[in-house]
């Protein structure tokens with residue numbers, strides 16, 4: 001589960017260093033175009049967008065030009081960083097499996113495989129019901145899934161290093177698998193200008209064929225499309241709209 005991931009809790013200040021090379025601006029531009037082509041809205045009024053598991057607000061900082069933005073996340077340390085970046089957005093600490101914002105949104109996004117931290121389909125179904133409850137009748141939901149079981153490789157090792165003016169961070173990750181759960185062990189080393197420290201996280205993601213998520217959406221009355229295009233060519237996007 002993600003509750004014990006240090007990078008989202010006591011080490012949250014390192015999240016943006018770890019993902020320094022992820023191009024959030026390009027991803028946000030792609031999402032913006034996708035949404036513009038799919039939903040109709042009055043140019044006089046910005047559509048309302050909810051980012052579920054918004055993390056440190058890296059997509060919202062670009063999307064806020066076009067949308068009235070709200071972000072929710074389980075972890076307050078991530079939200080504190082997001083709030084600093086985008087003071088005009090609304091942020092709330094909430095668990096995606098059970099939240100009530102008393103508002104409906106034109107667009108709900110849940111990116112970077114965050115939904116797949118929920119390790120069973122019953123919990124995912126309940127969460128998608130939450131999304132639907134918060135969506136306007138002609139709104140859309142965009143999910144960036146985790147890798148499908150056929151694409152996931154066990155025993156894969158990756159190494160990366162990032163540096164900012166204040167901190168250097170290396171990450172070695174190794175993939176393994178337990179039944180239908182992908183486990184990624186991440187070993188970090190940090191230099192903050194004074195000390196070298198290290199910590200370890202394990203991320204657990206549900207391995208689920210896209211057809212299963214599409215089946216859940218179908219049962220909720222939503223038609224889906226899978227998009228495998230850059231910059232989302234690796235994990236893809238699942239886009240859902242009411243039938």
Ligand SMILES: C[S@@+](CC[C@H](N)C(=O)[O-])C[C@H]1O[C@@H](n2cnc3c(N)ncnc32)[C@H](O)[C@@H]1O
Pocket residue numbers: 002003008052053054055056057058059072073074075078094095096097111112113114117
């Ligand atoms: C991989 S990060 C993605 C953050 C952001 N969307 C991005 O693309 O950079 C996963 C995020 O999911 C959040 N998260 C994990 N489980 C959650 C849950 N049950 N409810 C809400 N947020 C959750 C974590 O706190 C973390 O910020």
